[in-house]
Amino acid sequence: MVNKPLTKNIDMSRPPLDMAAYEKNDGYQSLKTISGGLSPADVLQIVKDSGLKGRGGAGFPTGLKWSFVPKSNGSPGQRYFVVNADEMEPGTFKDRLLMEGDPHLLLEGIIIGAYTIEASVAYIFLRGEYKVSEERLKKAISEAYEKGYLGKDIQGTGFDLDIIVHTSAGRYICGEETALLNALEGKRANPRAKPPFPQVSGLWGKPTIVNNVETLCNLPGIIAYGVDWYQGLSLGKDHGTKLFGISGKIKKPGCWELPLGTSIRELLEEYGGGMQEGLELRAFLPGGGSTDFMLPEHLDVKLDYDEIAKVGSRLATGTMILLDNKTCPVGMIGNLMKFFAHESCGFCTPCRDGLPWVDEIFNEFESGRGTEKDLKILHEHVDYLGPGKTFCALAPGATAPLGSGLKYFAEDFERHIKEKRCPYD
Amino acid sequence: MNNNIIATTSARARILTDEEIAEIDHEIDLYPDKQAVGLEALKIVQKHQGWVSDESMLAISKYLGIPISDLEGVATFFNLVYRQPVGRNVILFCNSVSCWIMGCKSMRAHINDKLGVDFGETTDDKEFTFLPVPCLGDCDKAPVMMVGDDLHRNLSKESINKIISEYKTRS
Ligand SMILES: Cc1cc2nc3c(=O)[nH]c(=O)nc-3n(C[C@H](O)[C@H](O)[C@H](O)COP(=O)(O)O)c2cc1C
Ligand code: SF4
Numbered sequence A: 001m002v003n004k005p006l007t008k009n010i011d012m013s014r015p016p017l018d019m020a021a022y023e024k025n026d027g028y029q030s031l032k033t034i035s036g037g038l039s040p041a042d043v044l045q046i047v048k049d050s051g052l053k054g055r056g057g058a059g060f061p062t063g064l065k066w067s068f069v070p071k072s073n074g075s076p077g078q079r080y081f082v083v084n085a086d087e088m089e090p091g092t093f094k095d096r097l098l099m100e101g102d103p104h105l106l107l108e109g110i111i112i113g114a115y116t117i118e119a120s121v122a123y124i125f126l127r128g129e130y131k132v133s134e135e136r137l138k139k140a141i142s143e144a145y146e147k148g149y150l151g152k153d154i155q156g157t158g159f160d161l162d163i164i165v166h167t168s169a170g171r172y173i174c175g176e177e178t179a180l181l182n183a184l185e186g187k188r189a190n191p192r193a194k195p196p197f198p199q200v201s202g203l204w205g206k207p208t209i210v211n212n213v214e215t216l217c218n219l220p221g222i223i224a225y226g227v228d229w230y231q232g233l234s235l236g237k238d239h240g241t242k243l244f245g246i247s248g249k250i251k252k253p254g255c256w257e258l259p260l261g262t263s264i265r266e267l268l269e270e271y272g273g274g275m276q277e278g279l280e281l282r283a284f285l286p287g288g289g290s291t292d293f294m295l296p297e298h299l300d301v302k303l304d305y306d307e308i309a310k311v312g313s314r315l316a317t318g319t320m321i322l323l324d325n326k327t328c329p330v331g332m333i334g335n336l337m338k339f340f341a342h343e344s345c346g347f348c349t350p351c352r353d354g355l356p357w358v359d360e361i362f363n364e365f366e367s368g369r370g371t372e373k374d375l376k377i378l379h380e381h382v383d384y385l386g387p388g389k390t391f392c393a394l395a396p397g398a399t400a401p402l403g404s405g406l407k408y409f410a411e412d413f414e415r416h417i418k419e420k421r422c423p424y425d
Numbered sequence B: 001m002n003n004n005i006i007a008t009t010s011a012r013a014r015i016l017t018d019e020e021i022a023e024i025d026h027e028i029d030l031y032p033d034k035q036a037v038g039l040e041a042l043k044i045v046q047k048h049q050g051w052v053s054d055e056s057m058l059a060i061s062k063y064l065g066i067p068i069s070d071l072e073g074v075a076t077f078f079n080l081v082y083r084q085p086v087g088r089n090v091i092l093f094c095n096s097v098s099c100w101i102m103g104c105k106s107m108r109a110h111i112n113d114k115l116g117v118d119f120g121e122t123t124d125d126k127e128f129t130f131l132p133v134p135c136l137g138d139c140d141k142a143p144v145m146m147v148g149d150d151l152h153r154n155l156s157k158e159s160i161n162k163i164i165s166e167y168k169t170r171s
């Protein structure tokens, strides 16, 4: 039985599978299952039962999200299905792998999603820098049209779908789903107020679902092999597999598909090969730049949404960034703050003004001019920029490494002040 | 539509090439309204002209019937829309966290030494523009940069020297 549904076709040393090879390996099997007699409501129920959670960061249950789209009652108006392929979270490198490695898998996932919510148009909102993904997706899309998996009356189901690739031009906030919708409409990509939620009023005011690339790549397997198979893949409470990555000073950095519920220790030691010679693990961000630091004492925690939440962080994108004992934690957090300050969309005051202030203070620390008063201001910003204080989740994301870093590395901040220099230089 | 634009400035619009128009028209077919095509049009013009001049902005605004202020609002929002001329090759250098941990600072200094330009600058011979870019999604192969459309991974001083001389001789 298939146990690595996301990566079974991926081998980066060769081009991705074309239509014929992809089909030979059970590809587009789900469309046959659907045309064999699954209604949109049936597919929705299967996805709900599977327990699939969104892989874009928030971990929201996918079936539940889809169920908020108003029922069509036989007179479907326009709805849109949107793929969030804007991957710009620092330290995150999983969606690129899926799109470059197996573009047909994503297309098959999109077709399933669009069929379920009865959307006849899907946009892939792709990061502009991902040139190889763009080329490979476009090639796969044209193969799918040729085969009749896209276009009119797909597989005799009466369902029509067009998939359009939209390439962006480099702004992190476009990954926030409502900012993404504004960007697609050709507007400045500021987030929108919620409610109304996109599921009810999204792209051009129509019901819209936004899902992450990896989320959608889970769907073909769920439909083709069923819920029991899917739930049997994982080792813990959360279902399925997930891509997990490691960057930083480890022996073998990389990205692997593993069962949810694998321990962090196993990921770092078995797959990553342990820290580089002479270095020790000091801390790590478990799922990209907007997650809270975790410590070596958390290594036996399972890679599972709830387990990681229990120790005060988030699984989020599942791509870990490692901090070793010879790299300055203040410098690392400063680097993240510069990113968030630069990528603030400028719409609300705490984020627009607060993040550059925080960034400026980190510059002072790095050049040995940080003071106790500065440290106090940093602590205050963890509160000022926290959840509920800003218009969207970008600024609260920045406070995750900031707040946990101030707590875990207090001594390092103090040493920068006392020694008037970076002790790691 | 065009009364959104001050007549005297609209007169400064350049003429879009047939190729640009064909590509923009192709995009128009993919969206329910023309405003959505603004960014695509900016990118198409940039691909052909190297950057987006005021005259190009005016031309796109006229062609799509989008107020110039709205179009400028989009152009200035995105990191990869260049409103000033850039060199023949744009270096997009990742300076996000994983690349920082893996020593991108010294790679940046090396490029700076070698080309005599830092972030935001273009070499005197107009060969290279050097820009920072957020995480390029290849963090397990850090440090990373793009030159034009090509990605270069696991950078070292030696590999940077090689890359730069390759692009210099490519014409
Ligand atoms: C600032 C910001 C940036 C985001 N960037 C991305 C992104 O690049 N890709 C992504 O899938 N989700 C991103 N998200 C999360 C999306 O808003 C949304 O939750 C996600 O696309 C939903 O898909 P899922 O339910 O399949 O996880 C971002 C959120 C915020 C606040
Ligand atoms: S929190 Fe930041 S990114 Fe989000 S709306 Fe406010 S200014 Fe924009």
Ligand code: FES
Pocket (backbone or CB within 6 Å): A090, A091, A092, B094, B095, B096, B097, B098, B099, B100, B134, B135, B136, B137, B138, B139, B142, B143, B144
């Ligand atoms: S941090 Fe440089 S590629 Fe991700």
